[in-house]
Amino acid sequence: MTEYKEEDYLMLSGIQHFSFCRRQWALIHIEKQWDENVRTVEGNIIHQKAHNNMFDEKRKNIIISRGMPIYSNSLGTSGECDIVEFHKADDGINLVGEEGLYQVFPIEYKRGKEKEEDADRLQLAAQAMCLEEMLSCQIKEGYLYYHEIRRRTKVIVDNELRQKVYEMFIEMHQMFERKYTPKVKRAKRCNACSLKNICLPQLNSVSTVQEYMNRMLGEDNE
Amino acid sequence: MKRLLNTLYISNPESYLSLDGENVVVRRDEKEVGRVPLHNIDGIVSMGFAGTSPRLMGYCAEKNISLTFLSTSGRFLATICGESKGNVILRKEQYRISDNKEQSLRIAKNMILGKVYNSKWVLERTIRDYSLRLNTEILKEKSEYLTASIKSIQQATAMDQLRGMEGEAASVYFSVFDTMILQQKDKFQFDKRNRRPPLDKVNALLSFTYTLLVSMCKSALETVGLDAYVGFMHTDRPGRASLALDLMEELRSVLADRFVLTLINKKMIHASGFYQKENGAVIMEDETRKTVIFAWQSKKQEEIVHPFLKEKIEWGMVPYVQALLLARYVRGDLDAYPPFLWK
Ligand code: SF4
Numbered sequence: 001m002t003e004y005k006e007e008d009y010l011m012l013s014g015i016q017h018f019s020f021c022r023r024q025w026a027l028i029h030i031e032k033q034w035d036e037n038v039r040t041v042e043g044n045i046i047h048q049k050a051h052n053n054m055f056d057e058k059r060k061n062i063i064i065s066r067g068m069p070i071y072s073n074s075l076g077t078s079g080e081c082d083i084v085e086f087h088k089a090d091d092g093i094n095l096v097g098e099e100g101l102y103q104v105f106p107i108e109y110k111r112g113k114e115k116e117e118d119a120d121r122l123q124l125a126a127q128a129m130c131l132e133e134m135l136s137c138q139i140k141e142g143y144l145y146y147h148e149i150r151r152r153t154k155v156i157v158d159n160e161l162r163q164k165v166y167e168m169f170i171e172m173h174q175m176f177e178r179k180y181t182p183k184v185k186r187a188k189r190c191n192a193c194s195l196k197n198i199c200l201p202q203l204n205s206v207s208t209v210q211e212y213m214n215r216m217l218g219e220d221n222e
Numbered sequence: 223m224k225r226l227l228n229t230l231y232i233s234n235p236e237s238y239l240s241l242d243g244e245n246v247v248v249r250r251d252e253k254e255v256g257r258v259p260l261h262n263i264d265g266i267v268s269m270g271f272a273g274t275s276p277r278l279m280g281y282c283a284e285k286n287i288s289l290t291f292l293s294t295s296g297r298f299l300a301t302i303c304g305e306s307k308g309n310v311i312l313r314k315e316q317y318r319i320s321d322n323k324e325q326s327l328r329i330a331k332n333m334i335l336g337k338v339y340n341s342k343w344v345l346e347r348t349i350r351d352y353s354l355r356l357n358t359e360i361l362k363e364k365s366e367y368l369t370a371s372i373k374s375i376q377q378a379t380a381m382d383q384l385r386g387m388e389g390e391a392a393s394v395y396f397s398v399f400d401t402m403i404l405q406q407k408d409k410f411q412f413d414k415r416n417r418r419p420p421l422d423k424v425n426a427l428l429s430f431t432y433t434l435l436v437s438m439c440k441s442a443l444e445t446v447g448l449d450a451y452v453g454f455m456h457t458d459r460p461g462r463a464s465l466a467l468d469l470m471e472e473l474r475s476v477l478a479d480r481f482v483l484t485l486i487n488k489k490m491i492h493a494s495g496f497y498q499k500e501n502g503a504v505i506m507e508d509e510t511r512k513t514v515i516f517a518w519q520s521k522k523q524e525e526i527v528h529p530f531l532k533e534k535i536e537w538g539m540v541p542y543v544q545a546l547l548l549a550r551y552v553r554g555d556l557d558a559y560p561p562f563l564w565k
Binding site: 031147181216 | 257335339372446447500531532545550551557558560565
């Protein structure tokens with residue numbers, strides 16, 4: 001298995017961008033272009049809330065840890081979990097300073113509602129894979145909490161999802177190494193893209209600059 | 223398209239700016255005279271010396287709000303610049319191009335084509351709109367010269383040659399600038415372009431408007447991740463925003479010159495709003511400067527259709543869109559840099 005060096009770690013949350021559009025990911029993570037539109041600002045506020053409580057909460061059988069830094073050597077990524085819940089369970093793992101055994105559940109906060117695309121599930125699965133590596137445990141499921149509908153959705157972290165995450169990170173590392181930004185492929189998703197002002201997907205449908213210059217400067221009339 | 227946010231212009235030199243929550247607060251003599259929420263502002267231009275609190279500077283740097291200081295006469299002094307958009311790759315490519323004569327020439331040529339094309343159309347439009355009022359013969363003649371000049375610019379093979387052609391075209395264009403002044407003719411005369419200092423009212427207006435435009439170009443370039451100080455045609459000189467000056471070339475006539483002509487021709491400003499120093503330098507009164515800024519703000523809101531993108535945008539967005547297109551070319555997404563060609 002590949003082992004990545006720490007300085008080559010990519011941002012874990014980038015997997016959402018990557019699965020949405022390769023070019024969007026490259027613009028944000030390779031070129032560091034970021035157009036903070038309303039959507040992302042809202043997103044930040046929700047996240048701030050999730051991370052706000054610096055103290056971890058303990059209930060009877062649950063420990064809730066907020067803003068936990070995570071990483072994975074084999075994926076070559078690091079990031080943060082909004083929330084990790086540890087539930088007391090006989091088939092769990094032991095935790096430093098805690099009595100009993102616990103199962104681990106990553107929970108990620110999202111604005112909006114559940115989406116058809118895999119982006120959120122992939123991100124959660126990647127978090128689970130990090131936690132497994134760090135805690136040497138097994139995680140079968142996690143939760144996505146959707147702010148708009150204020151509901152948790154269970155995500156089963158199955159092999160198919162893991163495989164996808166794994167392959168995606170390999171592809172991301174390759175692209176990052178080449179510092180390559182894929183060209184625009186205009187698609188429906190562009191309408192919802194927070195980077196469309198930087199990406200200018202409509203450029204694909206305009207003429208070449210040469211044609212534009214010829215047309216305007218009237219060379220072809222001669 | 224990105225939303226056009228407001229630029230806050232502070233024209234009173236006694237004003238001190240500070241941050242309060244999410245607002246910029248303007249104080250004069252310790253008294254609060256204005257308060258503006260920062261969330262719909264993308265730039266602050268302060269003319270004068272009273273100063274700004276470090277906290278406001280920090281906030282602006284963080285939020286990507288440009289903060290520019292001009293002297294009372296509109297001379298560029300400084301700008302607060304936060305962490306540059308981490309786009310090293312784009313910048314490196316920009317530096318490579320600026321070190322490469324041929325590649326620089328390709329971009330500069332299109333910019334100058336834009337410049338000459340646009341100044342030609344400023345003349346043409348005057349001919350069309352005022353054929354009954356003025357001797358269009360002379361304008362027509364100069365316009366034809368500019369048409370010819372566009373052809374030769376396309377053939378230019380070296381930067382110096384291009385600069386020469388540009389200079390000639392500019393002087394031909396300015397030779398009839400006075401003809402386009404249709405009102406208050408006895409009070410606003412234009413002989414030739416002079417800037418350090420401007421020796422007549424028209425030059426004072428032009429210089430001031432160019433300063434407003436160059437600061438727009440500068441923040442537009444920084445916003446898209448380019449280095450405003452490394453140009454393709456204007457050569458590097460410490461403290462000179464060469465790329466902003468490059469980019470401004472194609473916008474001068476359509477944005478700034480026409481604006482100045484409108485101010486005079488629509489009698490939005492008056493000769494009494496200027497005074498002359500002992501050495502001949504012409505200076506705008508505070509009130510005149512305010513009027514100009516106010517008119518400039520509404521000019522920026524006017525909508526047009528971008529000739530290349532074919533998309534509706536505001537005049538104020540034009541520098542940003544051009545900077546973006548330039549970045550796209552530098553990155554290799556476009557076959558050439560498309561200048562803003564306005565008819
Ligand atoms: S606008 Fe379209 S092509 Fe461009 S980054 Fe967004 S989704 Fe990708």
